[in-house]
Amino acid sequence: MKTELTDEQLAHKEAFRRFVDEEVVPYAREHDLEERLNPAVIDKVIEKGYLGSMIPTKFGGTGMDMVTLGILNEEIGxxxxxxxxxxxxxxxLALAILRWGTQQQRTDYLPRLAKGEILGAFALSEPNVGSDAKSVETTAVLDGDEYVLTGxxxxxxxxxxxxLFLIIAKCEGQPTAFLVERERPGFCTKAMKGLLGTRATMIAELHMDNCRIPKENIIGRVGTGLTHVGLSCLDYGRYTVAWGCVGTAQAAFEASVAYARDRQQFGAPLSDNQLIRKMISEMTVNIKAARQLCYHAGYLKEVGDPDTIMETWVAKYYASTMVTKVTSDAVQIFGGNGCLDQYPVERYFRDAKINEIIEGSTQMHEILIASHIFKTM
Amino acid sequence: MENAIKAKVKKFLSRFFKSQEIADDQDIFSLGFVNSLFAMQLVLFLEKEFDIMVDTEDLDLENFRTIDLITSFVEKKQA
Structure with a gap:
């Protein structure tokens, strides 16, 4: 058994880290305060080809292996x-098209998604529907050669x-996936503001009022919107969220170590205090454990093992609860300074909590992981 | 060939139906044990184990409802 990164993966990690330190970290506070991503930062991500990291080279992407892709998400996170x-x-969105789209959809969209000419998003949640995804109220009705979406x-x-949006709507009473372009008549978005964390994710409401799309815009078949299309999208979502948690925790950890070294209290650095050392030790171990779970899930994805789905649930559950604790301890180490937005740890703390809600809440993970154990053990 | 495929499918399914012997023609989706997670795990298993690609047009319950139907589906894809 070998669990070390290849030379190529290590080189990628180094390059990702350098890019993030030079081009992302300097803008993170601005993103948080302004609740928007700086377009110049998105352009630099596009220039690097990172938006095509999950898309095969034959469609213009960089076709990273799943472990390298995980490391990219850790570093960006x-x-x-x-x-x-x-x-x-x-x-x-890109993987839904790659996995379940038609050849025409792949050639129409994947090269543009890979180059960042168009940006994609995944739309499942509704005002009345969160975890209970099967109960989506948006509807799609076939009318001649078009589907009409409302919701x-x-x-x-x-x-x-x-x-470009992947919309999950009820069609013939069953969850079904559709591609909807922003410019379709009857489609509009309304910005949402005031998030606790990940404030620059530019979230929005999507309104569809008799929005007509060609019938060729269906992804998969009627009724496979959640079981196959949505599940593979969310599996990738959980995987990258888990890695992002490791990245945010790593940032909080590195900031905590530096601060504990510099900050003097009682005539000595904080790092001399045994209770501070306890927190640093717990951070160290828990981040390593989360990263190993992510590596394991990534390896299983790379070899196509069906266990990867459950192992991704496990990794996301552990990493998202871990990052909440690590960033909370980071604020504690920083004390009053940790509660001020002049230091990054309060942002890490707010960002961390979001991960316990997106791509399945902590409680949904607890239900599903235990249920799987009782079913298979 | 058919028996080898069937044996692998049965072994995979036994992870999910531990307490129950499933007949080759029994509807596994009507037993109440499977969920949407299983549906995707089954797809990944078939693709990895038999080196096939399950396409959108294959997503028909009639390809996956019983051990016999899954076996026939794999044979058809490998042909």
Missing amino acids: RGCASLRCLLTVHGM TKKWITMGQIAD
């Missing part, structure tokens, strides 16, 4: 959790700037 969310939702989506990450 270390710099700016909101920017990492862009990679997640863009990838969810409202809410909390849609990058909804303010995405060009």
